[in-house]
Amino acid sequence: xxxxxxxxxxxxxxxxxxxxxxxxxxxxxxxxxxxxxxxxxxxxxxxxxxxxxxxxxxxxxxxxxxxxxxxxxxxxxxxxxxxxxxxxxxxxxxxxxxxxxxxxxxxxxxxxxxxxxxxxxxxxxxxxxxxxxxxxxxxxxxxxxxxxxxxxxxxxxxxxxxxxxxxxxxxxxxxx
Amino acid sequence: xxxxxxxxxxxxxxxxxxxxxxxxxxxxxxxxxxxxxxxxxxxxxxxxxxxxxxxxxxxxxxxxxxxxxxxxxxxxxxxxxxxxxxxxxxxxxxxxxxxxxxxxxxxxxxxxxxxxxxxxxxxxxxxxxxxxxxxxxxxxxxxxxxxxxxxxxxxxxxxxxxxxxxxxxxxxxxxxxxxxxxxxxxxxxxxxxxxxxxxxxxxxxxxxxxxxxxxxxxxxxxxxxxxxxxxxxxxxxxxxxxxxxxxxxxxxxxxxxx
Numbered sequence: 267x268x269x270x271x272x273x274x275x276x277x278x279x280x281x282x283x284x285x286x287x288x289x290x291x292x293x294x295x296x297x298x299x300x301x302x303x304x305x306x307x308x309x310x311x312x313x314x315x316x317x318x319x320x321x322x323x324x325x326x327x328x329x330x331x332x333x334x335x336x337x338x339x340x341x342x343x344x345x346x347x348x349x350x351x352x353x354x355x356x357x358x359x360x361x362x363x364x365x366x367x368x369x370x371x372x373x374x375x376x377x378x379x380x381x382x383x384x385x386x387x388x389x390x391x392x393x394x395x396x397x398x399x400x401x402x403x404x405x406x407x408x409x410x411x412x413x414x415x416x417x418x419x420x421x422x423x424x425x426x427x428x429x430x431x432x433x434x435x436x437x438x439x440x441x442x
Numbered sequence: 443x444x445x446x447x448x449x450x451x452x453x454x455x456x457x458x459x460x461x462x463x464x465x466x467x468x469x470x471x472x473x474x475x476x477x478x479x480x481x482x483x484x485x486x487x488x489x490x491x492x493x494x495x496x497x498x499x500x501x502x503x504x505x506x507x508x509x510x511x512x513x514x515x516x517x518x519x520x521x522x523x524x525x526x527x528x529x530x531x532x533x534x535x536x537x538x539x540x541x542x543x544x545x546x547x548x549x550x551x552x553x554x555x556x557x558x559x560x561x562x563x564x565x566x567x568x569x570x571x572x573x574x575x576x577x578x579x580x581x582x583x584x585x586x587x588x589x590x591x592x593x594x595x596x597x598x599x600x601x602x603x604x605x606x607x608x609x610x611x612x613x614x615x616x617x618x619x620x621x622x623x624x625x626x627x628x629x630x631x632x633x634x635x636x637x638x639x640x641x642x643x644x645x646x647x648x649x650x651x652x653x654x655x656x657x658x659x660x661x662x663x664x665x666x667x668x669x670x671x672x673x674x675x676x677x678x679x680x681x682x683x684x685x686x687x688x689x690x691x692x693x694x695x696x697x698x699x700x
Binding site: 273276281284285288289292293298301302305306309310313374375377378379396397399400417418419420421422423425426428429432433436 | 454455456457458461464465482483485486488489490492493494496497498499502503505506509510511
């Protein structure tokens with residue numbers, strides 16, 4: 267059964283990446299269920315296009331790109347839904363901010379997660395790939411298509427920005 | 443050590459650390475004894491290390507496998523399914539025809555119609571053998587019930603068979619066999635001796651099931667001579683209430699039948 271073999275081969279190539287894709291999606295979507303849903307979608311797309319997979323140098327890089335794009339798409343459509351649902355966005359955000367953020371600030375992991383998600387999209391991705399997933403610069407190049415120096419710059423900015431925001435949040439929290 | 447870390451941190455925020463150096467940093471901040479002035483960096487590295495441990499839930503893999511499997515099977519199996527269905531249909535037809543043909547030729551060839559009466563005779567002797575009084579200990583109850591039920595196939599009762607059934611009704615140690623014999627006897631209730639046997643048996647039987655069954659049979663065949671026996675039963679204090687009620691009812695119905 268060649269088709270069966272195909273599924274096996276597919277699983278062998280894709281399943282080891284599963285955890286990474288999941289963490290990436292979780293970083294973007296900040297929700298376990300939604301992240302699982304998103305990477306399920308990614309796997310399905312990869313599977314339906316499995317014939318073309320051979321022509322890609324790195325399936326992992328492709329999968330990471332797909333996950334990133336899918337998550338950003340979902341975030342955008344979420345935002346749109348929010349805007350259309352509630353005209354009074356400012357009021358909603360304000361109402362949403364205090365209890366939710368306070369709860370998140372209570373544990374530093376939640377705070378970090380929030381601060382990372384407030385970074386610009388590119389910084390977020392590069393920081394996650396490097397500092398969480400421990401990608402080499404070459405691997406990040408492959409995923410993002412950015413140059414080596416560019417990646418270093420973005421990484422540096424992301425790290426500094428994250429620290430800056432963290433200190434701000436902490437002082438704000440303790441000063442209160 | 444702390445100096446090294448400070449240098450590494452500078453390098454880190456400039457985006458110039460190697461993966462190796464970053465791992466050193468993570469390890470350093472994961473350990474409990476971080477100097478106070480470096481403490482503010484700990485949350486960041488702690489977060490990275492923890493985030494790396496996150497995994498999709500256990501059910502996820504299962505769901506994924508389920509999701510990926512159907513598209514694989516979809517178009518291919520349908521085609522195979524058609525072939526298999528046609529093949530199965532043909533096989534079934536062939537087997538059916540084959541079996542029918544073989545069965546028919548066998549009947550025509552070896553046994554034929556004349557054997558049928560012989561078969562019935564064989565059944566009767568078989569039945570007699572199983573129900574014979576001296577056999578009662580060596581045969582199982584279900585075997586005897588089966589033998590009793592064979593009497594339904596016999597079109598004309600002969601004395602031997604009815605007598606055998608009456609014996610079974612009166613003396614078989616198993617209630618269910620007696621019950622079966624009682625029911626079988628109602629088929630031969632046209633015979634006078636069977637009627638008498640049923641009435642007599644009612645006096646002997648102690649099991650309420652059989653008593654009721656006998657009463658019903660006697661009422662069904664409108665055996666007027668049973669009325670006396672019914673009334674006796676109805677008066678008997680040792681008999682179960684239900685049976686006595688049934689007996690009274692039976693007596694009334696037979697009396698009303700005039």
